[in-house]
Amino acid sequence: MKPVCFVMGAGAGIGGTVGKKFAAEGYHSVLCRRSDQDGLDKLVGDIKADGGDASGYLLNAVEENTIEDRVAAVESEIGPIEVVLFNLGAQIGDRPLADTTYKQFELGWRMANFALFRIAKSVCPRMEERGHGTFLVTSATAAVRGNAGQHSHAAAMGGRRMLCQTLNAEFSPKGVHIAHILVDGAVDAPDTLGKLLGEESYQKLRETRGMEHDGLLLPSKMAETYYHLSQQHRSAWTHELDLRAFSDRPWWNH
Numbered sequence: 001m002k003p004v005c006f007v008m009g010a011g012a013g014i015g016g017t018v019g020k021k022f023a024a025e026g027y028h029s030v031l032c033r034r035s036d037q038d039g040l041d042k043l044v045g046d047i048k049a050d051g052g053d054a055s056g057y058l059l060n061a062v063e064e065n066t067i068e069d070r071v072a073a074v075e076s077e078i079g080p081i082e083v084v085l086f087n088l089g090a091q092i093g094d095r096p097l098a099d100t101t102y103k104q105f106e107l108g109w110r111m112a113n114f115a116l117f118r119i120a121k122s123v124c125p126r127m128e129e130r131g132h133g134t135f136l137v138t139s140a141t142a143a144v145r146g147n148a149g150q151h152s153h154a155a156a157m158g159g160r161r162m163l164c165q166t167l168n169a170e171f172s173p174k175g176v177h178i179a180h181i182l183v184d185g186a187v188d189a190p191d192t193l194g195k196l197l198g199e200e201s202y203q204k205l206r207e208t209r210g211m212e213h214d215g216l217l218l219p220s221k222m223a224e225t226y227y228h229l230s231q232q233h234r235s236a237w238t239h240e241l242d243l244r245a246f247s248d249r250p251w252w253n254h
Contacts, residue, residue: 001079002028002053006071008061008119009033009087013189014138016043017219018085018226023052025227027083030074032059039191061088061115062107071122080130083230084123086116087138089192090156094149105152112156113163120167127176134177134230137164141184141251161240168239177237179229184251185244188216215247 005022009015010031019029020043029047031054033040040056047054055078059066074081090112092104116137127133143161146154161180168178186193188210194202209215222243229238244250 002026003082004028004030004074004079005083005085006030006074006081006123007032007085007087008059008067008115009085009089009138010040010043010056011087011189011191012039012043013187013192013219014183014222014226015085015087018087018136018223019043019054020047020050020052021220021223021227022083022230023047023054024050028053028055028078030054030078030081031056032070034058034060036191061118062110067115067118068122071119075126081123081126081133083134083136084119085136085138085226086119088112088115089140091140091153091192091196093196095151096149097151100151105155108152108156109159113159116160116163120163124167124171124176128171128174131175133175134179135167135171136179136181136226136229139164139180139182141182143180143182145251145254164239172237172239175234177229177232177234179238180240181226181229182240182242182251183217183222183244184242185217185248187222188218209245209247213247215245217243217245 005027007015007019010019010033019031023029031043037058044054044056057070059070061067088111090108139160140157142150142154143157164178164180171178232238
């Protein structure tokens with residue numbers, strides 16, 4: 001039975017690419033995303049074509065019991081979850097306070113915090129019982145710096161960071177590695193940055209900063225860091241790190 005890497009937010013960028021990396025390293029990757037069955041099927045098919053094992057599921061993280069039921073099914077039907085990648089975004093774009101609705105603000109909390117709490121509550125006790133496990137959480141610059149127009153996102157990501165710290169305080173001594181990965185830059189991903197900017201602006205950005213310029217974070221290179229974190233010896237665990245392209249200014253220099 002292969003160890004399982006459970007990915008929430010398995011799109012065409014970070015989530016799906018990390019899932020591919022773990023499958024290539026001998027894990028069964030369980031890939032969950034909210035929509036796009038065709039894209040999910042392609043991702044699973046690509047992994048299998050490369051000789052890996054993967055399963056794909058549509059999962060709406062804000063619906064009641066969806067996370068809990070999927071975790072239970074994976075544990076009973078596929079195998080123990082050794083690694084979790086929580087990769088759900090909560091970005092709604094720049095919005096002044098007056099244009100940020102109650103529903104939008106609450107959705108940021110539900111995606112960034114409540115969904116993380118729910119999967120942690122479902123998986124961490126199982127990892128504790130087994131005495132080991134890795135919980136990788138993708139985060140953003142907004143977790144450490146609140147900019148104008150980012151009321152929902154900054155509150156959500158700041159809360160995500162603090163939740164990771166509390167999880168680490170409780171579960172690290174019990175053998176569960178909690179890692180908060182702060183993505184401090186633009187990621188070359190069509191289903192996140194591409195949708196946010198629009199196809200034309202996204203391709204222009206890739207031509208001017210990405211591709212051979214290496215000015216956009218490449219998911220395939222980021223996946224190497226995610227995998228490295230999962231393989232760290234417990235005598236030298238990393239709880240928090242940040243990733244950015246070489247040409248970007250770090251968040252603390254802005």
